[in-house]
Amino acid sequence: MLRVEQVSFGYSKTHVLDNINFTVEQGENLAIIGESGSGKSTLLKLIYGEYDLEQGQIWWKDTEIKGPKYNLVIGYGFMKYVTQEFDLMPYTSVENNIGKYLSRFNLEKRQQRINELIDVVELKAFAKRKVKTLSGGQKQRVALARALAKEPDILLLDEPFSHIDNFKKQSLRRSVFNYLKKNAITCIVATHDKYDVLGFADTMLVLHDRTILATGSPQELYNNPKSGLVASFFDEFSIINDKIYYPHQLKITEVSDFKALVKDSYFNGKTWLIAVEYNSRTLLIEHTTKINSGTEVYFKIRP
Numbered sequence: 001m002l003r004v005e006q007v008s009f010g011y012s013k014t015h016v017l018d019n020i021n022f023t024v025e026q027g028e029n030l031a032i033i034g035e036s037g038s039g040k041s042t043l044l045k046l047i048y049g050e051y052d053l054e055q056g057q058i059w060w061k062d063t064e065i066k067g068p069k070y071n072l073v074i075g076y077g078f079m080k081y082v083t084q085e086f087d088l089m090p091y092t093s094v095e096n097n098i099g100k101y102l103s104r105f106n107l108e109k110r111q112q113r114i115n116e117l118i119d120v121v122e123l124k125a126f127a128k129r130k131v132k133t134l135s136g137g138q139k140q141r142v143a144l145a146r147a148l149a150k151e152p153d154i155l156l157l158d159e160p161f162s163h164i165d166n167f168k169k170q171s172l173r174r175s176v177f178n179y180l181k182k183n184a185i186t187c188i189v190a191t192h193d194k195y196d197v198l199g200f201a202d203t204m205l206v207l208h209d210r211t212i213l214a215t216g217s218p219q220e221l222y223n224n225p226k227s228g229l230v231a232s233f234f235d236e237f238s239i240i241n242d243k244i245y246y247p248h249q250l251k252i253t254e255v256s257d258f259k260a261l262v263k264d265s266y267f268n269g270k271t272w273l274i275a276v277e278y279n280s281r282t283l284l285i286e287h288t289t290k291i292n293s294g295t296e297v298y299f300k301i302r303p
């Protein structure tokens, strides 16, 4: 189990985290979300041992994670960290980047492991290519595979699929997260993308104002967001009588007590998002078709 206990930290000019406490079980997938600058990457770096804590302790099982003041070399063998920079060897092939830390004692076994990882990150066609010639998204996949190569106990991922195009993203996410679950690798993901979280995270942790604003499973936080900040991670929302409603929880109807004026319609793929004015506020309602601006409509809250 990873234990983060009463951790506080700031850079010289910015105080970033205040008394942070949480635990992560072996094999659990924890998603850290929060606005830009809320301290997600900083928290990952602290867990990795990149900085010295101002206060508190971080433990993985019986090992206390210590920063550079105590360790000549940053990091621990049981933990890998895929940053937003990747840090690959540009003039070396994809295969050899992935195999960088693998033993050369048994070359056949080494190659098997590389092939397995290449499958996980869906890079078969690029195995022999020099990393320098790859796109940003392809490099990100090489960095992921290399981090997995020696089966770490914990994997720290910072925006792991941010460079991957939408064509590949969904299947790649499933492949990587399923691999981690199957091998009971503890995973902590800092992300802005709800699709990295829904369907994969066991627990979410929302950072705000230097502390943990909310924590729970994706289902719990989605169904009961408690604040607009939490709801906004999942979807657009409206507030009626101090309650939060996602667009699909409101419905345009023939008649009701609520009359509104359509301001705009936005195509959403499966449906349209209708922005209406109600009591001098804008509400967002999911609807099957476009509605012309200026139309008067009635709406209701779905039961």
Ligand SMILES: Nc1ncnc2c1ncn2[C@@H]1O[C@H](COP(=O)(O)OP(=O)(O)OP(=O)(O)O)[C@@H](O)[C@H]1O
Pocket (backbone or CB within 6 Å): 011, 012, 013, 014, 016, 034, 035, 036, 037, 038, 039, 040, 041, 042, 043, 190
């Ligand atoms: N090396 C650093 N030196 C000084 N301040 C820093 C450093 N790195 C980050 N900060 C500051 O600490 C705060 C938290 O930054 P951090 O990168 O952890 O946020 P984040 O939630 O990961 O943001 P993003 O979602 O934009 O990646 C920000 O105010 C940032 O400007």
